[in-house]
Amino acid sequence: MTKNNKLSRANRWGRCLCAFVWLSIALLGSSTIGCQKGAGQEEEAHHIPAHLPANFEQALARIEQLVAHLKDGVVLEQKPTEVTVETELRDVVRWLPELAAQSDLKEADWNIVDEATRDLIDSFSQAKEPPEKWMVQGETLAKIAQLPQQLAAVREKYRAMQVPDVVEEAELENQP
Secondary structure, X not given: OOHHHHHHHHHHHHHHHHHHHHXXXXXXXXXXXXXXXXXXXXXXXXXXXXXXXXXXXXXXXXXXXXXXXXHHOOOOOOOOOOOOHHHHHHHHHHHHHHHHXXXXXXXXXXXXXXXXXXXXXXXXXXXXXXXXXXXXXXXXXXHXXXXXXXXXXXXXXHHHHOOOHHHHHHHHHHOO
């Protein structure tokens, strides 16, 4: 083998190795690009409904408002934008156990909320028609209307645990 031939072979191996490294980097880079999500994509993947109450207390207050609207025709100050009144009411009842769990309520209190809503949530799951069709039928609406009263003791415990807005505002002002 001549010296030129050896250099040519080494040169080819070097170019192949270099091409292999670049190809690996390119493939690795392109495979991770699809895994990265921008802020907009993250929001699209996890849509938070506009009618989701911020906490347990707001959920119970909203149930009272929606029931008064459906039963007595009381005008809603805040009308649902994404869904019908009946659908919002169904959703808020469904979210009650989760909102109670996200609070500082004790497990025994959460159990009370779960028990009070379980039959209603099960009946919602079995319904084959939209809530507008069956929600206004007396029995379901009457059971939902009783929830705030059934959960009054839990609601009071929840309220007692809340930090007054005045304290929160003072703490925010004292932060650097």
